[in-house]
Amino acid sequence: MSWNEEHARDEHFWRSVAARYDVEPGPINLENGYFGRMTRSVVEAYERHIEFINRSNSVHVRQRFETLESLEIRAQLADLLGTHHEAVALTRCASDGLHSLIRNYNALQPGDQLLVSDQEYPSVLGAMRWLARNRGIELIEISHPFPASFASLVNTYQEAFERYPRLKLMALTYVTHRSGLVMPVQAIAAAARKHGVDVILDGAHALGQIDFNLEALGILFAGFNLQKWMGAPLSLGFIYIDPTRLEEIDPDMGEDRYPISDIRSRAPYGTPNIPAWMTLPLVFEEHRALGGSAAKGARLNYLRDIWVGAARGMPGIEVLTPDDPRLYCGITSLRFRHEPDQQRMVDRLLAEYNLFTVVREGTAHGNCIRVTPGLANSAEDLKQLARALGELSG
Numbered sequence: 001m002s003w004n005e006e007h008a009r010d011e012h013f014w015r016s017v018a019a020r021y022d023v024e025p026g027p028i029n030l031e032n033g034y035f036g037r038m039t040r041s042v043v044e045a046y047e048r049h050i051e052f053i054n055r056s057n058s059v060h061v062r063q064r065f066e067t068l069e070s071l072e073i074r075a076q077l078a079d080l081l082g083t084h085h086e087a088v089a090l091t092r093c094a095s096d097g098l099h100s101l102i103r104n105y106n107a108l109q110p111g112d113q114l115l116v117s118d119q120e121y122p123s124v125l126g127a128m129r130w131l132a133r134n135r136g137i138e139l140i141e142i143s144h145p146f147p148a149s150f151a152s153l154v155n156t157y158q159e160a161f162e163r164y165p166r167l168k169l170m171a172l173t174y175v176t177h178r179s180g181l182v183m184p185v186q187a188i189a190a191a192a193r194k195h196g197v198d199v200i201l202d203g204a205h206a207l208g209q210i211d212f213n214l215e216a217l218g219i220l221f222a223g224f225n226l227q228k229w230m231g232a233p234l235s236l237g238f239i240y241i242d243p244t245r246l247e248e249i250d251p252d253m254g255e256d257r258y259p260i261s262d263i264r265s266r267a268p269y270g271t272p273n274i275p276a277w278m279t280l281p282l283v284f285e286e287h288r289a290l291g292g293s294a295a296k297g298a299r300l301n302y303l304r305d306i307w308v309g310a311a312r313g314m315p316g317i318e319v320l321t322p323d324d325p326r327l328y329c330g331i332t333s334l335r336f337r338h339e340p341d342q343q344r345m346v347d348r349l350l351a352e353y354n355l356f357t358v359v360r361e362g363t364a365h366g367n368c369i370r371v372t373p374g375l376a377n378s379a380e381d382l383k384q385l386a387r388a389l390g391e392l393s394g
């Protein structure tokens with residue numbers, strides 16, 4: 001067992017982490033996948049920045065934020081990714097950045113094909129469909145077999161690359177929003193590269209809970225947000241473009257502030273949430289002090305394993321996400337096998353057990369219930385879920 005895995009079980013320590021969050025009285029929240037909580041100190045800093053920027057208005061923003069602070073924040077962000085600031089541009093969310101990458105990808109020729117799978121997030125799927133329609137390009141949509149394995153996920157792409165030799169660009173989701181399945185990004189990106197296929201990575205759910213390095217993954221284009229697992233204020237995201245491939249992404253429409261050689265010209269134009277960005281250095285500091293994505297991810301996996309370990313032995317429950325440690329993170333989905341309406345079971349989990357979860361639609365075999373613990377949850381919360389699943393499925 002690694003140090004992080006052992007540390008993840010230290011309930012005393014994680015209770016002290018949970019105490020850094022203000023939590024509204026109410027149900028036990030097991031739907032932390034929508035967005036994460038900020039710690040109390042981050043909320044306080046954010047409030048201070050809102051008040052300050054409101055007082056100082058454009059004076060501080062023009063004199064310091066635009067010229068100094070935003071550059072420093074961008075450098076810190078690049079540092080977190082193990083890359084250079086020239087490869088990173090700030091956006092307002094993951095969708096914003098991913099749409100910009102997809103919309104402005106200019107290396108398509110007539111006859112090329114695009115690839116998506118059934119694991120893509122709807123806003124990415126919609127953007128890829130838009131690109132295909134607008135450029136008169138064929139979109140290939142593939143489905144992954146269920147249950148997924150490391151080999152099946154890679155092979156499904158490998159087969160698509162061989163079957164459709166005119167593929168030029170694909171979307172790839174690092175962590176899927178429906179079941180928390182973690183894609184073998186490195187192996188898929190390596191196979192894509194061999195076939196001349198460019199990959200745009202949707203890293204929305206990966207940043208902050210998976211320890212990765214984009215260069216090592218072989219990823220050249222990616223979009224992220226900071227509100228899920230980094231615990232930053234809402235409305236912050238960014239894109240990554242390998243500097244050697246910047247020319248393949250056109251500047252975003254309406255963007256006229258930056259030279260064409262500057263990646264910031266690839267991000268959508270608009271006034272950013274400046275107080276939120278000013279809060280980010282503290283978010284990074286707290287993230288690092290906690291042990292970064294490796295420590296946070298290990299804790300979330302531990303919480304996930306508590307209920308999944310119990311649910312695997314329940315005949316009435318189907319856990320959709322594999323147990324291969326390479327393929328899962330804190331998010332995992334389940335179905336009640338004999339229940340046609342999963343929403344009814346979500347309602348019962350809430351009414352009878354005080355547990356808040358959410359139905360996700362669109363998996364090949366019907367709806368599922370997504371369970372996403374957060375850093376404010378205790379091991380006992382997940383044991384409570386395991387008891388509830390045992391009773392409701394019995």
Ligand SMILES: Cc1ncc(COP(=O)(O)O)c(C=O)c1O
Nearest residue numbers: 093094095096121177202204225
């Ligand atoms: C896999 C995935 N991609 C993209 C997004 C969109 O993120 P944002 O709301 O920052 O645009 C989400 C949000 O839940 C997601 O789960």
